Amino acid sequence: MSDSLSDEIRLAGEIDRLKAEYPKTRELYREVCALLFFRFGVTPTANRLYQLVKRGSMSTPTQVLGEFWVELREKSRVRIEHPDLPAELQAAAGELVATLWTKSTASAQAALETLRNDAEAEKVSARSEVAALQAELARTETALEQRTGALLAAQVRIQELEQAQAAAEATRQALETEIARQQEEIDARDQALMQARADFSGDLDKLRGSAALAEERLRAAEKRALLEIERERVVSARSQKELEAAARRAEQRETRHREEIQALQVQLGDARHQAGVMEGSLAALRDSNAAYVAELNVLRLQPATARTNQATLQKRPQYSAGTPKPRQATPKVVTKKRAAS
Template sequence: MSDVLPDETRLAAEIDRLKAAHPKTRELYRDVCALLFFRYGITPTANRLYQLVRRGSMGTPTAVLGEFWAELREKSRVRIEHPDLPADLGAAAGELVATLWTRATASAETALDALRDEVEAQRVEAQQSVVAARDELGRTETALEQRTAALLAAQVEIRDLDRAQAEGHAQRQALEGELARVQAALAARDRELVEVREGFSRDLEKQREAAERAEERLRAAEKRALLEIDRERSTATKLQKELDEATRRADRKEAEHRRASDAMQTQLGDARHQAGVLQGRLDAIQGSLAKTENKAR
Protein backbone atom coordinates (compact mmCIF):
# COMPACT_ATOMS: atom_id res chain seq x y z
CA MET A 1 0.00 0.00 0.00
CA SER A 2 2.90 2.39 0.66
CA ASP A 3 4.08 2.04 -2.99
CA VAL A 4 0.66 2.38 -4.63
CA LEU A 5 -0.41 5.55 -2.87
CA PRO A 6 2.59 7.68 -3.97
CA ASP A 7 2.15 6.45 -7.60
CA GLU A 8 -1.53 7.43 -7.56
CA THR A 9 -0.64 10.79 -6.03
CA ARG A 10 2.04 11.48 -8.63
CA LEU A 11 -0.30 10.36 -11.40
CA ALA A 12 -3.03 12.74 -10.19
CA ALA A 13 -0.52 15.59 -9.99
CA GLU A 14 0.76 14.87 -13.53
CA ILE A 15 -2.81 14.80 -14.90
CA ASP A 16 -3.61 18.11 -13.19
CA ARG A 17 -0.53 19.61 -14.79
CA LEU A 18 -1.60 18.27 -18.20
CA LYS A 19 -5.12 19.69 -17.73
CA ALA A 20 -3.65 23.13 -17.12
CA ALA A 21 -1.34 22.86 -20.13
CA HIS A 22 -3.89 21.47 -22.65
CA PRO A 23 -7.18 23.33 -23.06
CA LYS A 24 -8.12 21.00 -25.95
CA THR A 25 -9.74 17.77 -24.80
CA ARG A 26 -8.35 15.40 -27.46
CA GLU A 27 -4.76 16.56 -26.92
CA LEU A 28 -5.19 16.10 -23.18
CA TYR A 29 -6.47 12.52 -23.62
CA ARG A 30 -3.59 11.71 -26.00
CA ASP A 31 -0.96 12.92 -23.49
CA VAL A 32 -2.65 11.03 -20.64
CA CYS A 33 -2.50 7.84 -22.78
CA ALA A 34 1.24 8.34 -23.27
CA LEU A 35 1.73 9.13 -19.57
CA LEU A 36 -0.02 5.94 -18.42
CA PHE A 37 1.62 3.63 -20.97
CA PHE A 38 5.21 4.89 -21.14
CA ARG A 39 5.83 6.36 -17.66
CA TYR A 40 3.67 4.21 -15.34
CA GLY A 41 3.43 1.01 -17.42
CA ILE A 42 -0.39 1.05 -17.25
CA THR A 43 -2.41 -0.08 -20.28
CA PRO A 44 -4.89 2.77 -20.87
CA THR A 45 -8.59 2.05 -21.35
CA ALA A 46 -11.44 4.37 -22.31
CA ASN A 47 -13.07 3.94 -18.91
CA ARG A 48 -9.81 4.66 -17.04
CA LEU A 49 -9.10 7.71 -19.21
CA TYR A 50 -12.56 9.16 -18.66
CA GLN A 51 -12.33 8.62 -14.88
CA LEU A 52 -8.99 10.46 -14.77
CA VAL A 53 -9.77 13.37 -17.15
CA ARG A 54 -13.54 13.85 -16.82
CA ARG A 55 -13.88 15.92 -19.99
CA GLY A 56 -16.04 15.51 -23.08
CA SER A 57 -18.22 12.45 -23.71
CA MET A 58 -17.28 8.76 -23.55
CA GLY A 59 -16.74 8.73 -27.29
CA THR A 60 -13.78 11.11 -27.00
CA PRO A 61 -11.42 8.88 -24.95
CA THR A 62 -12.42 5.88 -27.10
CA ALA A 63 -11.51 7.68 -30.32
CA VAL A 64 -8.26 9.11 -28.91
CA LEU A 65 -7.29 5.68 -27.54
CA GLY A 66 -7.79 4.12 -30.98
CA GLU A 67 -5.59 6.80 -32.56
CA PHE A 68 -2.97 6.25 -29.88
CA TRP A 69 -2.75 2.51 -30.53
CA ALA A 70 -2.71 3.09 -34.30
CA GLU A 71 0.10 5.61 -33.98
CA LEU A 72 2.03 3.34 -31.63
CA ARG A 73 1.65 0.41 -34.01
CA GLU A 74 2.78 2.56 -36.93
CA LYS A 75 5.85 3.79 -35.09
CA SER A 76 6.65 0.27 -33.92
CA ARG A 77 6.39 -0.98 -37.50
CA VAL A 78 8.89 1.65 -38.64
CA ARG A 79 11.34 0.57 -36.01
CA ILE A 80 10.77 -3.10 -36.79
CA GLU A 81 11.43 -2.62 -40.52
CA HIS A 82 14.80 -0.92 -39.89
CA PRO A 83 17.45 -2.50 -42.19
CA ASP A 84 19.89 -3.12 -39.31
CA LEU A 85 17.32 -5.12 -37.28
CA PRO A 86 17.47 -8.93 -37.62
CA ALA A 87 14.43 -10.44 -39.35
CA ASP A 88 13.48 -12.82 -36.50
CA LEU A 89 13.72 -10.02 -33.90
CA GLY A 90 11.65 -7.71 -36.09
CA ALA A 91 8.98 -10.38 -36.56
CA ALA A 92 8.87 -11.07 -32.80
CA ALA A 93 8.64 -7.37 -31.97
CA GLY A 94 5.89 -6.86 -34.55
CA GLU A 95 3.95 -9.80 -33.15
CA LEU A 96 4.37 -8.43 -29.59
CA VAL A 97 3.10 -4.96 -30.57
CA ALA A 98 0.18 -6.46 -32.51
CA THR A 99 -0.77 -8.64 -29.55
CA LEU A 100 -0.49 -5.69 -27.15
CA TRP A 101 -2.61 -3.51 -29.42
CA THR A 102 -5.27 -6.24 -29.83
CA ARG A 103 -5.52 -6.90 -26.09
CA ALA A 104 -5.61 -3.21 -25.26
CA THR A 105 -8.34 -2.60 -27.84
CA ALA A 106 -10.41 -5.53 -26.54
CA SER A 107 -9.96 -4.32 -22.96
CA ALA A 108 -10.99 -0.80 -23.93
CA GLU A 109 -14.08 -2.06 -25.78
CA THR A 110 -15.05 -4.29 -22.84
CA ALA A 111 -14.67 -1.43 -20.37
CA LEU A 112 -16.66 0.88 -22.66
CA ASP A 113 -19.46 -1.69 -23.02
CA ALA A 114 -19.58 -2.16 -19.25
CA LEU A 115 -19.74 1.60 -18.70
CA ARG A 116 -22.46 1.95 -21.33
CA ASP A 117 -24.49 -0.85 -19.67
CA GLU A 118 -24.06 0.84 -16.29
CA VAL A 119 -25.11 4.23 -17.67
CA GLU A 120 -28.11 2.66 -19.44
CA ALA A 121 -29.18 0.90 -16.21
CA GLN A 122 -28.88 4.16 -14.30
CA ARG A 123 -30.88 5.95 -17.00
CA VAL A 124 -33.67 3.34 -16.90
CA GLU A 125 -33.74 3.45 -13.10
CA ALA A 126 -33.86 7.26 -13.15
CA GLN A 127 -36.71 7.20 -15.69
CA GLN A 128 -38.63 4.74 -13.52
CA SER A 129 -38.08 7.02 -10.52
CA VAL A 130 -39.33 10.00 -12.54
CA VAL A 131 -42.46 8.07 -13.61
CA ALA A 132 -43.11 7.01 -10.00
CA ALA A 133 -42.58 10.56 -8.77
CA ARG A 134 -44.92 11.92 -11.42
CA ASP A 135 -47.58 9.35 -10.47
CA GLU A 136 -47.23 10.27 -6.82
CA LEU A 137 -47.37 13.97 -7.72
CA GLY A 138 -50.54 13.33 -9.72
CA ARG A 139 -52.14 11.55 -6.78
CA THR A 140 -51.12 14.39 -4.52
CA GLU A 141 -52.53 16.98 -6.91
CA THR A 142 -55.81 15.01 -7.05
CA ALA A 143 -55.94 14.90 -3.26
CA LEU A 144 -55.12 18.60 -3.16
CA GLU A 145 -57.93 19.36 -5.60
CA GLN A 146 -60.33 17.31 -3.48
CA ARG A 147 -59.26 19.11 -0.32
CA THR A 148 -59.53 22.44 -2.13
CA ALA A 149 -63.07 21.56 -3.17
CA ALA A 150 -63.83 20.59 0.43
CA LEU A 151 -62.32 23.87 1.59
CA LEU A 152 -64.48 25.82 -0.87
CA ALA A 153 -67.55 23.94 0.37
CA ALA A 154 -66.53 24.73 3.93
CA GLN A 155 -66.10 28.39 3.00
CA VAL A 156 -69.63 28.40 1.56
CA GLU A 157 -70.87 26.80 4.77
CA ILE A 158 -68.93 29.39 6.75
CA ARG A 159 -70.60 32.17 4.79
CA ASP A 160 -73.97 30.56 5.51
CA LEU A 161 -73.06 30.39 9.18
CA ASP A 162 -72.01 34.03 9.10
CA ARG A 163 -75.29 34.97 7.48
CA ALA A 164 -77.22 32.93 10.04
CA GLN A 165 -75.20 34.55 12.79
CA ALA A 166 -76.01 38.00 11.40
CA GLU A 167 -79.67 37.08 11.23
CA GLY A 168 -79.53 35.81 14.82
CA HIS A 169 -77.82 39.01 15.86
CA ALA A 170 -80.52 41.09 14.16
CA GLN A 171 -83.20 38.96 15.79
CA ARG A 172 -81.55 39.37 19.14
CA GLN A 173 -81.41 43.15 18.66
CA ALA A 174 -85.08 43.14 17.71
CA LEU A 175 -85.93 41.11 20.82
CA GLU A 176 -83.87 43.45 22.95
CA GLY A 177 -85.75 46.42 21.47
CA GLU A 178 -89.07 44.71 22.13
CA LEU A 179 -87.99 43.96 25.69
CA ALA A 180 -87.01 47.58 26.22
CA ARG A 181 -90.40 48.69 24.88
CA VAL A 182 -92.21 46.31 27.20
CA GLN A 183 -90.14 47.43 30.17
CA ALA A 184 -90.89 51.08 29.33
CA ALA A 185 -94.57 50.21 29.07
CA LEU A 186 -94.41 48.52 32.48
CA ALA A 187 -92.76 51.58 33.99
CA ALA A 188 -95.43 53.79 32.43
CA ARG A 189 -98.13 51.53 33.80
CA ASP A 190 -96.50 51.61 37.21
CA ARG A 191 -96.46 55.39 37.10
CA GLU A 192 -100.06 55.42 35.92
CA LEU A 193 -101.02 53.13 38.79
CA VAL A 194 -99.33 55.45 41.25
CA GLU A 195 -101.15 58.42 39.76
CA VAL A 196 -104.45 56.56 39.89
CA ARG A 197 -103.94 55.67 43.53
CA GLU A 198 -103.01 59.23 44.37
CA GLY A 199 -106.04 60.51 42.51
CA PHE A 200 -108.33 58.15 44.28
CA SER A 201 -106.79 59.08 47.58
CA ARG A 202 -107.43 62.74 46.91
CA ASP A 203 -110.96 62.01 45.77
CA LEU A 204 -111.52 59.92 48.89
CA GLU A 205 -110.60 62.87 51.08
CA LYS A 206 -112.78 65.21 49.10
CA GLN A 207 -115.76 62.97 48.60
CA ARG A 208 -116.32 60.81 51.61
CA GLU A 209 -119.87 60.25 50.52
CA ALA A 210 -118.64 58.47 47.39
CA ALA A 211 -116.04 56.44 49.27
CA GLU A 212 -117.56 53.08 48.52
CA ARG A 213 -118.02 53.76 44.84
CA ALA A 214 -114.55 55.25 44.62
CA GLU A 215 -113.09 52.24 46.43
CA GLU A 216 -114.80 49.92 44.02
CA ARG A 217 -113.49 51.91 41.09
CA LEU A 218 -110.03 51.84 42.65
CA ARG A 219 -110.10 48.08 43.13
CA ALA A 220 -111.35 47.59 39.62
CA ALA A 221 -108.68 49.85 38.25
CA GLU A 222 -106.01 48.10 40.32
CA LYS A 223 -107.23 44.73 39.16
CA ARG A 224 -107.10 45.75 35.53
CA ALA A 225 -103.71 47.34 36.03
CA LEU A 226 -102.34 44.26 37.79
CA LEU A 227 -103.69 41.99 35.06
CA GLU A 228 -102.12 44.18 32.43
CA ILE A 229 -98.84 44.24 34.36
CA ASP A 230 -98.87 40.43 34.67
CA ARG A 231 -99.47 40.08 30.94
CA GLU A 232 -96.65 42.48 30.16
CA ARG A 233 -94.33 40.69 32.57
CA SER A 234 -95.19 37.30 31.05
CA THR A 235 -94.46 38.74 27.61
CA ALA A 236 -91.16 40.14 28.84
CA THR A 237 -90.17 36.78 30.39
CA LYS A 238 -91.00 34.94 27.16
CA LEU A 239 -89.03 37.44 25.09
CA GLN A 240 -86.06 37.13 27.45
CA LYS A 241 -86.10 33.32 27.09
CA GLU A 242 -86.21 33.60 23.29
CA LEU A 243 -83.36 36.08 23.40
CA ASP A 244 -81.25 33.71 25.55
CA GLU A 245 -81.94 30.77 23.23
CA ALA A 246 -81.05 32.81 20.13
CA THR A 247 -77.81 33.91 21.83
CA ARG A 248 -76.87 30.28 22.65
CA ARG A 249 -77.58 29.16 19.07
CA ALA A 250 -75.47 31.97 17.68
CA ASP A 251 -72.58 31.07 20.04
CA ARG A 252 -72.74 27.39 19.01
CA LYS A 253 -72.74 28.27 15.31
CA GLU A 254 -69.82 30.62 15.79
CA ALA A 255 -67.79 27.89 17.57
CA GLU A 256 -68.58 25.35 14.83
CA HIS A 257 -67.56 27.92 12.22
CA ARG A 258 -64.21 28.48 13.91
CA ARG A 259 -63.46 24.74 14.26
CA ALA A 260 -64.35 24.03 10.61
CA SER A 261 -62.24 26.95 9.37
CA ASP A 262 -59.18 25.92 11.46
CA ALA A 263 -59.43 22.28 10.28
CA MET A 264 -59.68 23.24 6.64
CA GLN A 265 -56.74 25.67 6.88
CA THR A 266 -54.60 22.90 8.50
CA GLN A 267 -55.48 20.37 5.76
CA LEU A 268 -54.72 22.86 3.01
CA GLY A 269 -51.31 23.71 4.55
CA ASP A 270 -50.41 19.98 4.80
CA ALA A 271 -51.37 19.34 1.17
CA ARG A 272 -49.32 22.31 -0.07
CA HIS A 273 -46.31 21.16 1.96
CA GLN A 274 -46.54 17.61 0.57
CA ALA A 275 -46.84 18.91 -3.01
CA GLY A 276 -43.74 21.09 -2.45
CA VAL A 277 -41.75 18.09 -1.13
CA LEU A 278 -42.79 15.93 -4.11
CA GLN A 279 -41.92 18.71 -6.56
CA GLY A 280 -38.47 18.97 -4.97
CA ARG A 281 -37.98 15.21 -5.36
CA LEU A 282 -39.07 15.37 -9.00
CA ASP A 283 -36.64 18.21 -9.74
CA ALA A 284 -33.77 16.28 -8.11
CA ILE A 285 -34.56 13.09 -10.09
CA GLN A 286 -34.81 15.01 -13.38
CA GLY A 287 -31.47 16.69 -12.65
CA SER A 288 -29.88 13.28 -11.98
CA LEU A 289 -31.37 11.92 -15.22
CA ALA A 290 -29.96 14.84 -17.21
CA LYS A 291 -26.50 14.29 -15.74
CA THR A 292 -26.70 10.55 -16.50
CA GLU A 293 -27.72 11.18 -20.13
CA ASN A 294 -24.84 13.68 -20.52
CA LYS A 295 -22.44 10.99 -19.28
CA ALA A 296 -23.87 8.47 -21.76
CA ARG A 297 -23.31 10.90 -24.62
Protein backbone atom coordinates in the same frame (compact mmCIF):
# COMPACT_ATOMS: atom_id res chain seq x y z
CA MET B 1 2.43 -9.83 -4.42
CA SER B 2 4.89 -7.25 -3.06
CA ASP B 3 6.08 -6.38 -6.61
CA SER B 4 2.48 -5.79 -7.72
CA LEU B 5 1.85 -3.56 -4.71
CA SER B 6 5.07 -1.66 -5.39
CA ASP B 7 4.07 -1.14 -9.03
CA GLU B 8 0.71 0.25 -7.95
CA ILE B 9 2.38 2.65 -5.55
CA ARG B 10 4.85 3.83 -8.18
CA LEU B 11 2.04 4.16 -10.72
CA ALA B 12 -0.02 6.30 -8.30
CA GLY B 13 2.99 8.52 -7.65
CA GLU B 14 3.67 8.97 -11.37
CA ILE B 15 0.02 9.82 -12.03
CA ASP B 16 0.05 12.44 -9.27
CA ARG B 17 3.16 13.93 -10.87
CA LEU B 18 1.48 13.97 -14.29
CA LYS B 19 -1.63 15.62 -12.84
CA ALA B 20 0.48 18.45 -11.54
CA GLU B 21 2.44 18.72 -14.80
CA TYR B 22 -0.51 18.46 -17.24
CA PRO B 23 -3.58 20.39 -16.08
CA LYS B 24 -5.47 19.72 -19.33
CA THR B 25 -7.57 16.55 -19.20
CA ARG B 26 -6.88 15.16 -22.68
CA GLU B 27 -3.12 15.70 -22.38
CA LEU B 28 -3.15 14.00 -18.97
CA TYR B 29 -4.98 10.96 -20.37
CA ARG B 30 -2.49 10.75 -23.29
CA GLU B 31 0.50 10.83 -20.93
CA VAL B 32 -1.06 8.16 -18.66
CA CYS B 33 -1.58 5.93 -21.74
CA ALA B 34 2.09 6.28 -22.62
CA LEU B 35 3.08 5.67 -18.97
CA LEU B 36 1.09 2.43 -18.74
CA PHE B 37 2.17 1.06 -22.11
CA PHE B 38 5.86 2.00 -22.21
CA ARG B 39 6.89 2.24 -18.51
CA PHE B 40 4.77 -0.48 -16.85
CA GLY B 41 4.02 -2.73 -19.88
CA VAL B 42 0.26 -2.59 -19.22
CA THR B 43 -2.22 -2.31 -22.09
CA PRO B 44 -4.31 0.77 -21.26
CA THR B 45 -8.12 0.57 -21.35
CA ALA B 46 -10.71 3.34 -21.09
CA ASN B 47 -12.07 2.02 -17.80
CA ARG B 48 -8.56 1.70 -16.29
CA LEU B 49 -7.66 5.20 -17.43
CA TYR B 50 -10.79 6.69 -15.88
CA GLN B 51 -10.16 4.89 -12.58
CA LEU B 52 -6.64 6.29 -12.41
CA VAL B 53 -7.28 9.86 -13.58
CA LYS B 54 -10.95 10.45 -12.57
CA ARG B 55 -11.42 13.53 -14.70
CA GLY B 56 -13.92 14.48 -17.39
CA SER B 57 -16.56 12.11 -18.71
CA MET B 58 -16.25 8.46 -19.67
CA SER B 59 -16.07 9.35 -23.35
CA THR B 60 -12.83 11.33 -22.87
CA PRO B 61 -10.52 8.36 -22.04
CA THR B 62 -12.09 6.35 -24.87
CA GLN B 63 -11.33 9.07 -27.44
CA VAL B 64 -7.81 9.67 -26.09
CA LEU B 65 -7.09 5.92 -26.10
CA GLY B 66 -8.20 5.64 -29.73
CA GLU B 67 -5.95 8.55 -30.69
CA PHE B 68 -3.08 6.94 -28.75
CA TRP B 69 -3.34 3.68 -30.71
CA VAL B 70 -3.59 5.52 -34.01
CA GLU B 71 -0.50 7.56 -33.18
CA LEU B 72 1.37 4.45 -32.01
CA ARG B 73 0.49 2.59 -35.20
CA GLU B 74 1.70 5.46 -37.35
CA LYS B 75 4.98 5.70 -35.50
CA SER B 76 5.49 1.92 -35.62
CA ARG B 77 4.79 1.86 -39.34
CA VAL B 78 7.54 4.39 -39.93
CA ARG B 79 10.05 2.33 -38.02
CA ILE B 80 9.01 -0.86 -39.78
CA GLU B 81 9.40 0.68 -43.21
CA HIS B 82 12.85 2.02 -42.36
CA PRO B 83 15.26 0.88 -45.12
CA ASP B 84 17.95 -0.18 -42.62
CA LEU B 85 15.78 -2.97 -41.08
CA PRO B 86 15.96 -6.51 -42.46
CA ALA B 87 12.87 -7.95 -44.09
CA GLU B 88 12.39 -10.60 -41.34
CA LEU B 89 12.48 -7.93 -38.63
CA GLN B 90 10.03 -5.79 -40.58
CA ALA B 91 7.58 -8.71 -40.86
CA ALA B 92 7.93 -9.60 -37.19
CA ALA B 93 7.42 -5.98 -36.18
CA GLY B 94 4.37 -5.76 -38.42
CA GLU B 95 2.87 -8.88 -36.84
CA LEU B 96 3.61 -7.52 -33.37
CA VAL B 97 1.95 -4.20 -34.15
CA ALA B 98 -1.03 -5.97 -35.70
CA THR B 99 -1.37 -8.14 -32.61
CA LEU B 100 -1.15 -5.14 -30.33
CA TRP B 101 -3.64 -3.29 -32.48
CA THR B 102 -6.10 -6.19 -32.37
CA LYS B 103 -5.79 -6.54 -28.61
CA SER B 104 -6.09 -2.81 -27.99
CA THR B 105 -9.12 -2.62 -30.28
CA ALA B 106 -10.75 -5.49 -28.40
CA SER B 107 -9.96 -3.82 -25.08
CA ALA B 108 -11.36 -0.54 -26.34
CA GLN B 109 -14.52 -2.29 -27.52
CA ALA B 110 -14.87 -4.02 -24.13
CA ALA B 111 -14.36 -0.73 -22.35
CA LEU B 112 -16.94 0.88 -24.64
CA GLU B 113 -19.39 -1.92 -23.89
CA THR B 114 -18.78 -1.42 -20.16
CA LEU B 115 -19.44 2.27 -20.56
CA ARG B 116 -22.64 1.53 -22.43
CA ASN B 117 -23.78 -0.87 -19.69
CA ASP B 118 -22.99 1.71 -17.05
CA ALA B 119 -24.89 4.36 -18.99
CA GLU B 120 -27.86 1.99 -19.37
CA ALA B 121 -27.84 1.25 -15.64
CA GLU B 122 -27.74 4.96 -14.90
CA LYS B 123 -30.64 5.44 -17.31
CA VAL B 124 -32.69 2.75 -15.54
CA SER B 125 -31.86 4.29 -12.17
CA ALA B 126 -32.88 7.71 -13.45
CA ARG B 127 -36.18 6.31 -14.71
CA SER B 128 -36.82 4.73 -11.31
CA GLU B 129 -36.15 8.05 -9.62
CA VAL B 130 -38.49 9.80 -12.06
CA ALA B 131 -41.22 7.23 -11.32
CA ALA B 132 -40.72 7.72 -7.58
CA LEU B 133 -40.91 11.50 -8.00
CA GLN B 134 -44.09 11.16 -10.07
CA ALA B 135 -45.64 8.97 -7.36
CA GLU B 136 -44.65 11.51 -4.71
CA LEU B 137 -46.15 14.27 -6.87
CA ALA B 138 -49.41 12.31 -7.15
CA ARG B 139 -49.53 11.89 -3.38
CA THR B 140 -48.87 15.58 -2.91
CA GLU B 141 -51.65 16.49 -5.34
CA THR B 142 -54.06 14.15 -3.51
CA ALA B 143 -53.20 15.74 -0.16
CA LEU B 144 -53.64 19.18 -1.71
CA GLU B 145 -57.07 18.23 -3.04
CA GLN B 146 -58.10 16.95 0.40
CA ARG B 147 -56.95 20.17 2.07
CA THR B 148 -58.77 22.19 -0.58
CA GLY B 149 -61.96 20.25 0.14
CA ALA B 150 -61.59 20.88 3.87
CA LEU B 151 -61.04 24.57 3.17
CA LEU B 152 -64.17 24.77 1.01
CA ALA B 153 -66.19 23.03 3.75
CA ALA B 154 -64.90 25.54 6.30
CA GLN B 155 -65.87 28.42 4.02
CA VAL B 156 -69.39 27.01 3.62
CA ARG B 157 -69.68 26.69 7.39
CA ILE B 158 -68.50 30.28 7.78
CA GLN B 159 -71.24 31.44 5.42
CA GLU B 160 -73.82 29.46 7.37
CA LEU B 161 -72.62 31.05 10.61
CA GLU B 162 -72.81 34.51 9.08
CA GLN B 163 -76.40 33.82 8.02
CA ALA B 164 -77.24 32.56 11.52
CA GLN B 165 -75.61 35.65 12.99
CA ALA B 166 -77.70 37.89 10.72
CA ALA B 167 -80.86 36.05 11.80
CA ALA B 168 -79.88 36.42 15.47
CA GLU B 169 -79.22 40.13 14.90
CA ALA B 170 -82.68 40.55 13.37
CA THR B 171 -84.24 38.67 16.31
CA ARG B 172 -82.33 40.83 18.77
CA GLN B 173 -83.51 44.02 17.10
CA ALA B 174 -87.10 42.78 17.09
CA LEU B 175 -86.82 41.91 20.79
CA GLU B 176 -85.38 45.33 21.59
CA THR B 177 -88.24 46.95 19.69
CA GLU B 178 -90.78 44.90 21.65
CA ILE B 179 -89.13 45.76 24.97
CA ALA B 180 -89.11 49.46 24.05
CA ARG B 181 -92.80 49.30 23.12
CA GLN B 182 -93.71 47.62 26.41
CA GLN B 183 -91.62 50.16 28.31
CA GLU B 184 -93.50 52.96 26.57
CA GLU B 185 -96.79 51.35 27.54
CA ILE B 186 -95.64 51.09 31.16
CA ASP B 187 -94.58 54.74 31.16
CA ALA B 188 -97.92 55.76 29.69
CA ARG B 189 -99.74 53.81 32.39
CA ASP B 190 -97.63 55.44 35.08
CA GLN B 191 -98.44 58.87 33.72
CA ALA B 192 -102.13 58.01 33.48
CA LEU B 193 -102.06 56.74 37.05
CA MET B 194 -100.39 59.92 38.28
CA GLN B 195 -102.91 62.00 36.38
CA ALA B 196 -105.73 59.96 37.89
CA ARG B 197 -104.29 60.56 41.35
CA ALA B 198 -104.20 64.30 40.75
CA ASP B 199 -107.71 64.34 39.35
CA PHE B 200 -109.03 62.24 42.17
CA SER B 201 -107.42 64.47 44.78
CA GLY B 202 -109.09 67.53 43.29
CA ASP B 203 -112.41 65.82 43.05
CA LEU B 204 -112.07 64.56 46.61
CA ASP B 205 -111.59 68.09 47.85
CA LYS B 206 -114.74 69.12 46.01
CA LEU B 207 -116.69 66.14 47.30
CA ARG B 208 -115.82 66.70 50.98
CA GLY B 209 -118.60 69.29 51.26
CA SER B 210 -121.18 66.82 49.97
CA ALA B 211 -119.73 63.62 51.50
CA ALA B 212 -123.08 62.45 52.81
CA LEU B 213 -124.75 62.78 49.42
CA ALA B 214 -121.85 61.14 47.53
CA GLU B 215 -121.08 58.33 50.01
CA GLU B 216 -122.94 55.68 48.08
CA ARG B 217 -121.53 57.00 44.82
CA LEU B 218 -118.06 56.95 46.35
CA ARG B 219 -118.44 53.33 47.35
CA ALA B 220 -119.42 52.48 43.80
CA ALA B 221 -116.45 54.45 42.55
CA GLU B 222 -114.20 52.57 44.98
CA LYS B 223 -115.44 49.27 43.59
CA ARG B 224 -114.79 50.43 40.06
CA ALA B 225 -111.37 51.66 41.12
CA LEU B 226 -110.57 48.30 42.65
CA LEU B 227 -111.61 46.58 39.44
CA GLU B 228 -109.49 48.98 37.40
CA ILE B 229 -106.49 48.42 39.67
CA GLU B 230 -106.99 44.69 39.42
CA ARG B 231 -107.09 44.95 35.65
CA GLU B 232 -103.90 46.99 35.74
CA ARG B 233 -102.27 44.33 37.88
CA VAL B 234 -103.40 41.61 35.49
CA VAL B 235 -102.02 43.58 32.54
CA SER B 236 -98.77 44.14 34.43
CA ALA B 237 -98.50 40.42 35.29
CA ARG B 238 -99.16 39.52 31.65
CA SER B 239 -96.43 41.92 30.54
CA GLN B 240 -94.05 40.37 33.09
CA LYS B 241 -94.82 36.90 31.76
CA GLU B 242 -94.24 38.08 28.19
CA LEU B 243 -90.91 39.58 29.22
CA GLU B 244 -89.87 36.36 30.97
CA ALA B 245 -90.92 34.28 27.94
CA ALA B 246 -88.90 36.59 25.68
CA ALA B 247 -85.91 36.25 28.00
CA ARG B 248 -86.20 32.46 27.94
CA ARG B 249 -86.36 32.47 24.15
CA ALA B 250 -83.29 34.67 24.04
CA GLU B 251 -81.43 32.33 26.41
CA GLN B 252 -82.42 29.30 24.32
CA ARG B 253 -81.16 31.03 21.16
CA GLU B 254 -77.97 31.96 22.98
CA THR B 255 -77.44 28.32 24.11
CA ARG B 256 -78.06 27.00 20.60
CA HIS B 257 -75.71 29.56 19.06
CA ARG B 258 -73.04 28.78 21.69
CA GLU B 259 -73.25 25.06 20.82
CA GLU B 260 -72.94 25.88 17.13
CA ILE B 261 -69.95 28.10 17.88
CA GLN B 262 -68.30 25.33 19.92
CA ALA B 263 -68.87 22.80 17.09
CA LEU B 264 -67.47 25.29 14.60
CA GLN B 265 -64.42 25.84 16.82
CA VAL B 266 -63.78 22.06 16.73
CA GLN B 267 -64.05 22.06 12.93
CA LEU B 268 -61.84 25.10 12.68
CA GLY B 269 -59.27 23.37 14.90
CA ASP B 270 -59.22 20.41 12.49
CA ALA B 271 -58.90 22.74 9.51
CA ARG B 272 -56.08 24.60 11.23
CA HIS B 273 -54.30 21.27 11.85
CA GLN B 274 -54.72 20.24 8.20
CA ALA B 275 -53.88 23.57 6.58
CA GLY B 276 -51.73 25.96 8.56
CA VAL B 277 -51.76 28.39 5.71
CA MET B 278 -55.46 29.17 6.50
CA GLU B 279 -54.78 30.58 9.95
CA GLY B 280 -55.44 34.12 8.77
CA SER B 281 -58.98 33.23 7.57
CA LEU B 282 -59.66 31.25 10.72
CA ALA B 283 -58.43 34.14 12.89
CA ALA B 284 -60.94 36.37 11.09
CA LEU B 285 -63.63 33.78 11.81
CA ARG B 286 -62.68 33.73 15.49
CA ASP B 287 -62.93 37.53 15.59
CA SER B 288 -66.38 37.31 13.97
CA ASN B 289 -67.44 34.68 16.51
CA ALA B 290 -66.14 36.84 19.38
CA ALA B 291 -68.16 39.78 18.06
CA TYR B 292 -71.16 37.48 17.72
CA VAL B 293 -70.80 36.28 21.34
CA ALA B 294 -70.43 39.90 22.49
CA GLU B 295 -73.65 40.79 20.69
CA LEU B 296 -75.39 37.83 22.30
CA ASN B 297 -74.16 39.01 25.72
CA VAL B 298 -75.59 42.45 25.01
CA LEU B 299 -78.83 40.76 23.92
CA ARG B 300 -78.83 38.76 27.17
CA LEU B 301 -78.49 41.98 29.20
CA GLN B 302 -81.55 43.58 27.54
CA PRO B 303 -84.15 41.21 29.14
CA ALA B 304 -82.38 41.64 32.51
CA THR B 305 -82.77 45.44 32.20
CA ALA B 306 -86.43 45.01 31.31
CA ARG B 307 -86.94 42.77 34.33
CA THR B 308 -85.24 45.38 36.56
CA ASN B 309 -87.56 48.08 35.26
CA GLN B 310 -90.56 45.84 35.80
CA ALA B 311 -89.44 45.09 39.36
CA THR B 312 -89.11 48.84 39.98
CA LEU B 313 -92.65 49.34 38.68
CA GLN B 314 -93.99 46.62 40.95
CA LYS B 315 -92.28 48.18 44.00
CA ARG B 316 -94.26 51.40 43.59
CA PRO B 317 -96.95 51.95 46.30
CA GLN B 318 -100.40 50.40 45.62
CA TYR B 319 -103.62 51.96 46.75
CA SER B 320 -105.88 50.16 49.15
CA ALA B 321 -109.63 49.85 48.91
CA GLY B 322 -110.03 52.87 51.15
CA THR B 323 -108.12 55.25 48.83
CA PRO B 324 -108.81 54.24 45.21
CA LYS B 325 -107.59 56.54 42.50
CA PRO B 326 -108.59 55.01 39.16
CA ARG B 327 -108.06 56.69 35.90
CA GLN B 328 -111.73 56.56 34.85
CA ALA B 329 -113.41 56.93 38.25
CA THR B 330 -113.00 60.67 38.51
CA PRO B 331 -114.98 61.63 35.40
CA LYS B 332 -117.85 59.41 36.49
CA VAL B 333 -117.92 60.85 40.00
CA VAL B 334 -117.78 64.38 38.68
CA THR B 335 -120.67 63.67 36.34
CA LYS B 336 -122.79 62.34 39.12
CA LYS B 337 -121.90 65.30 41.31
CA ARG B 338 -123.07 67.68 38.65
CA ALA B 339 -126.24 65.73 38.27
CA ALA B 340 -126.80 65.91 42.01
CA SER B 341 -126.24 69.63 41.94
